[in-house]
Each structure stands twice: as structure tokens, then as C-alpha cells.
Amino acid sequence: MxxxxxxxxxxxxxxxxxxxxxxxxxxxxxxxxxxxxxxxxxxxxxxxxxxxxxxxxxxxxxxxxxxxxxxxxxxxxxxxxxxxxxxxxxxKKVWKQPTSLTGTYVLLDSVQDPGNVGTIIRTALALHASGVILGKGTVDVYNDKVIRSTQGALFHMPVYTGDLHQWIETFKKETVPVIGTALTNASPLKRDQTYPSFALLVGNEGEGVQPSLLSQATENVYIPISQRSESLNVGIATGILLFSLQG
CATH class of the missing domain: 3.30.1330.30 (Ribosomal protein L30/S12)
Structure with a gap:
């Protein structure tokens, strides 16, 4: 020593x-x-x-x-x-690009709060997701607070980075639906709305997902919540959507 x-x-x-x-x-x-x-x-x-x-x-x-x-x-x-x-x-660990996009993935568009990103990675692991993809503007996955928030999930969950527009096109080519999240021009999440494979697209804490990404999505949804509640934290919303869409 x-x-x-x-x-x-x-x-x-x-x-x-x-x-x-x-x-x-x-x-x-x-x-x-x-x-x-x-x-x-x-x-x-x-x-x-x-x-x-x-x-x-x-x-x-x-x-x-x-x-x-x-x-x-x-x-x-x-x-x-x-x-x-x-x-x-x-x-740092460099995860190999998946040979198939079958499974469940979470795409993060400019999610800037380290606690939210860590929570999403931890939740994705708990709900058997196949990977998390960090788009432009998202906080560095090796940020101290992100690491602590993952509680070790970072070492087990594949995390990729890249242009989300390109990732979405690849998912669609493999006939994997991309489910965007938005408060307008979106459908309410249905209780029986499930998919064997899908990519969930979530966005910035204040601005949400970029319109250009939402326009590429297969479908855009929102979580019906009480009128007394203004909104849901992106980490919590991601957990609800992953659990619900997996069925």
C-alpha cells in the first residue's frame, strides 16, 4: 500500500x-x-x-x-x-453497439439534472430495459451526482450516446416503435397500451422533447394526471411509462 x-x-x-x-x-x-x-x-x-x-x-x-x-x-x-x-x-466502459434493437430502450433528450439521469438508469435496470441512450445536451453519465444516483446500476445497464434522430431512424427501420412524450398533440397513455419492444423518448425537465424528435416518433403520449398536479418529474414519469408500456 x-x-x-x-x-x-x-x-x-x-x-x-x-x-x-x-x-x-x-x-x-x-x-x-x-x-x-x-x-x-x-x-x-x-x-x-x-x-x-x-x-x-x-x-x-x-x-x-x-x-x-x-x-x-x-x-x-x-x-x-x-x-x-x-x-x-x-x-470508462464502452458498451458495444447492440446487434439488435429488440427489447426496451430509453432515449434521453437534453435531460440535464444529474439526479434524474441517475434515477432513469437505475429504474431502467430494475424494469429490465435493454439500454439507455443519451442524446445531445444530456448531462455526462460519469458526473458524480449521476453515478451516486444510479446506486451501482450504471455498471450493469448499457448506456450509449449519439444523435437521437439517427437512433430513432434505426429503431423504425427495425420496426421497433418509438414512443415520444409530450403534453400537446399527444394521446393519453392507455392501460392496455403495451409493446413487446419499444423505445421511450423523454426530454428536458423544462422544455420537454424537441419537436423535431417528436415528429419522428411512432406515437406521442402523455400520462393523465390529476388536474391539481402541474407535472411529473421526468425520472418518475419514465418509470411509470416503462412499467405501463411493457405490460
Missing amino acids: KTIESTKNERVKAWKKLHTRKGREQADSFLIEGDHLVDEALAASVAIEAMITTRTDYETPFSGSVYYVTQAVMDELSMTETAPGIIAVCQ
């Missing part, structure tokens, strides 16, 4: 850069914090570059570099209110 005591250490400076999108893209790696996420990463065979811990007696099946750091260094690296005893540096 190697020891780092100073927050000015060059390795600490490099790790701290992973809290920025630019830093993560340059290093092709990201940080995870806490025992739960580290255990999930190990269970999913995520490529881990290094473990960072304040525990002198820390034991792990990880065979790579383990760094013992002071609490000051851990506080410098942590993005949580109470710094954990363990942080891991992980390599």
Missing part, C-alpha cells in the same frame, strides 16, 4: 480533475465513492485503476494499486458532504 499525505501531491491533483467532464474525457476515467459503489464495480468487473482509502487495514480482492491517504486528502477528493473511507478510480 502506497501512502499519500499531501493534497498538493501530483497524483491527487490528477484525480481531482476527474470531477470535471473535460478531465474525465482526457483521462478516460472517473471516480466512484463509498463501499457500496466500489463493491458494485468489483462485482461487475469494472476496470479499476486504483483504490484510495483512509483505512490502514483495508482489504480488497482488487490486485492493483492501493493508496493510503490522510483524511485531508480524502476530503479534497470527495464530492459528498461526509467523505467516505474509500474512493476508486475506474476506467
